[in-house]
Amino acid sequence: MSENTTASTSPGVPVEDPTPFGWLTTADHKRTGRLFIVCSLLFLVLGAVLDLLVRLDLTSATEFVTLGSDSFAQGFAFSREALTLLFLIPAFLGISMYMVPLQIGASNLAFPRAATASFWTWKISAVVLIGAYLGNGGPYGGWANGVDLHLLALSGLVVALLMGAISVATTIMTMRSPGLYMDQTPPFTWSSLVSASMLVVSLPVLLGQIAILYVDHRYGRVFLLGNYGVWERIDWIHRTPQLFIYVVPVLGVAAEIVLATARRRVFEPLAMYFTIGLVGLFGFGAWTNFGITGEGADIIDGFEGVVLVALYGGALLGTVGLLGLLGLAVIQNRKLPKISTPLLAAFGAGKLVLVGALVGLIGSAVDWLEIAGRGNDGNPQLRMTTWVTGQQSVLIYGAGLLGLLAAIHWWAPKIWGRQLNELVGLLNFLAIATGALLAFAGPTLSGLFTEQPDFVYADPATTALYAGWVDDSGAEGFSALGAAGVVILITGAGLLLLNLFISVGLKKGLQADDDPWGAQSPEWMLPSPPPMGETDELPMLTSGTPLLDSTESEEVTA
Amino acid sequence: MSDTTPTLVSGEPQRPRNQLVATGFACAAIAMMMAGALGFYMARRHASGPHPGSDWLDGLAVPNPQFDYALLTLAASMVTAHWALWASRRRDTAHAWTAIATTILLGLGFINMVMYSLNRMGVEIGAGEYQNLAFATTGLALAVVVVGLLYLGLMGLRSLGGSVGQQGSTAFGSAVFFWDFAALVWTVTWYTVYVVK
Numbered sequence: 194m195s196e197n198t199t200a201s202t203s204p205g206v207p208v209e210d211p212t213p214f215g216w217l218t219t220a221d222h223k224r225t226g227r228l229f230i231v232c233s234l235l236f237l238v239l240g241a242v243l244d245l246l247v248r249l250d251l252t253s254a255t256e257f258v259t260l261g262s263d264s265f266a267q268g269f270a271f272s273r274e275a276l277t278l279l280f281l282i283p284a285f286l287g288i289s290m291y292m293v294p295l296q297i298g299a300s301n302l303a304f305p306r307a308a309t310a311s312f313w314t315w316k317i318s319a320v321v322l323i324g325a326y327l328g329n330g331g332p333y334g335g336w337a338n339g340v341d342l343h344l345l346a347l348s349g350l351v352v353a354l355l356m357g358a359i360s361v362a363t364t365i366m367t368m369r370s371p372g373l374y375m376d377q378t379p380p381f382t383w384s385s386l387v388s389a390s391m392l393v394v395s396l397p398v399l400l401g402q403i404a405i406l407y408v409d410h411r412y413g414r415v416f417l418l419g420n421y422g423v424w425e426r427i428d429w430i431h432r433t434p435q436l437f438i439y440v441v442p443v444l445g446v447a448a449e450i451v452l453a454t455a456r457r458r459v460f461e462p463l464a465m466y467f468t469i470g471l472v473g474l475f476g477f478g479a480w481t482n483f484g485i486t487g488e489g490a491d492i493i494d495g496f497e498g499v500v501l502v503a504l505y506g507g508a509l510l511g512t513v514g515l516l517g518l519l520g521l522a523v524i525q526n527r528k529l530p531k532i533s534t535p536l537l538a539a540f541g542a543g544k545l546v547l548v549g550a551l552v553g554l555i556g557s558a559v560d561w562l563e564i565a566g567r568g569n570d571g572n573p574q575l576r577m578t579t580w581v582t583g584q585q586s587v588l589i590y591g592a593g594l595l596g597l598l599a600a601i602h603w604w605a606p607k608i609w610g611r612q613l614n615e616l617v618g619l620l621n622f623l624a625i626a627t628g629a630l631l632a633f634a635g636p637t638l639s640g641l642f643t644e645q646p647d648f649v650y651a652d653p654a655t656t657a658l659y660a661g662w663v664d665d666s667g668a669e670g671f672s673a674l675g676a677a678g679v680v681i682l683i684t685g686a687g688l689l690l691l692n693l694f695i696s697v698g699l700k701k702g703l704q705a706d707d708d709p710w711g712a713q714s715p716e717w718m719l720p721s722p723p724p725m726g727e728t729d730e731l732p733m734l735t736s737g738t739p740l741l742d743s744t745e746s747e748e749v750t751a
Numbered sequence: 752m753s754d755t756t757p758t759l760v761s762g763e764p765q766r767p768r769n770q771l772v773a774t775g776f777a778c779a780a781i782a783m784m785m786a787g788a789l790g791f792y793m794a795r796r797h798a799s800g801p802h803p804g805s806d807w808l809d810g811l812a813v814p815n816p817q818f819d820y821a822l823l824t825l826a827a828s829m830v831t832a833h834w835a836l837w838a839s840r841r842r843d844t845a846h847a848w849t850a851i852a853t854t855i856l857l858g859l860g861f862i863n864m865v866m867y868s869l870n871r872m873g874v875e876i877g878a879g880e881y882q883n884l885a886f887a888t889t890g891l892a893l894a895v896v897v898v899g900l901l902y903l904g905l906m907g908l909r910s911l912g913g914s915v916g917q918q919g920s921t922a923f924g925s926a927v928f929f930w931d932f933a934a935l936v937w938t939v940t941w942y943t944v945y946v947v948k
Contacts, residue, residue: 303772303773304769359777359780363769367768367769367772393780397780397784398787401783401786401788401789402787404887404888404890404891405791405792405887405888412877412883413876413877413883415877415878416880416883
């Protein structure tokens, strides 16, 4: 169905302008969603390449291999910022912007122009951020005005993401179809609400901190060590448990795909909502750890240890509960579901969230027990080693990218009207899963066996030239393993972009009908893709699985 | 649409309270922003040593009466904002105009009094740790008040411009709610930075 012709025949709906100006001023949630998805994928490649360079630097204990002593810290900081603020959060925000209104029977987002403004603010801020780094203005950078610019760009990114999150959350709260109660919404919509709400109450903390950092850095550098005091205050947004908030939508995607493939409802919907909510809830509170105090990421006393163990334990419990419920749904179906790229990626992503929570729990429990048992013996805690880098890798690359692969393959018919190539998709899954596991295993093992430090705030160059921290050179091999994983991951991300280009851009993908997967949630009742501008009549929904309801009633009648 | 899928049935049009809910989310975000800034402030103050005793204020004296008057002005503006909301719900244009104008004047007066108090106190940016922290936290709180004032003025004009009805009234109600919240933000900031210090 042609988007423009449909839009022009839809009464009472503004016709979308197909020119670039139309993309700039669009009030269509589908366009904004697409912009977020595609741009965040491009930023993923950029962030992953910088991460690769950082990891290559760590493959030698005696010299900087790639970035050099001046640029290492900035490369490290940029890769973290790009992978979270430029990739993980906006990618799932984009999918939420596209899918949520379709899943709840709303004609659009609650504030479509605010959503568009959020995209362009995010995009411009991202460009400014990159510009600041290029001018040697990131944290630890030598260009003072550039460091200020970096802080302003970070503020812009946070404000943009908050605008988008508020738009999505408000849509879910107020624009559900009459009769579709909150406990009947599809799992992805629920996970979007949890994630957006938790973003709204966690990311602004960074704004408050940036205001103080900016004032002190720009005027006098009285107490925060200038450019050396920036990163340790803002690093919490790239670490666990905050990362769990970013991967909550992954759990929604996994639930959506597994249940639809198994053609079952979850056995206890409230339990499913509860488990997803639990992961989001226990992701909250990272900012209290060292963002405020500036005392470093290590556990300083028993109380902090207990809190962290509880946070990771809660996230683990939520993930285990959800995966258990999904497993039950598959077992209830009594036949194996058809294997496909989205299903494999969804299962993989869910399990890697579990691994992320488990690694966090083990790390914090070991550190806590060490503190409780004999105090800090001077050796770096596990949470201060590359153990943390491994955890970040498994959550961002593993859960995040696999979850995104699942979501894009699953909803490509609804977003672009075409199915992505399944064979390339399977290769893609293998590449991303293998790459993520290697990128996780390398630093995790290095942290465990060689105590290689994750990052030294006061003297970042020490991180790269870590010879003084380790007794043997095992860390070099582990770093090389992690770097190899990132290379495979970048290949996987490239494959995904290539698949999108060939299947969608060149229109080589199969043209999709309304419900190519035989799925059950409301968006599959609409044409693929839904017309731009959409209908101005709200669909009446009384269930989050209308297609399954319909099939079942037909079977009963027959 | 394929023949196998059920047809969508048009639902009842809703009366969404989008603006009120979004304002609530924005307030939650701002509350956390202030929590981040004030938490930072308190952590630094705690690290500076026992109080009293340390020279945390860099020798500055807080002009309490001026800050108290500013707070009273803000409290008065909350009353007039609710007066405006009450009048707009009754479609009483004359009262609504008067109340909105008074609220905006009181809001501007509040900002002026805070600026005067800071000048009188001698806060100078870049001159010391307390002064930088006070500048940043107070600046954030004042920014929230300015946003509240703009929101109130804009929604007030919209409300008086004809869209008073149910939706217009809800929109103006959201702005008044935000104004109350802005007053709360200022009160907490003032208490933390200028009373407890």
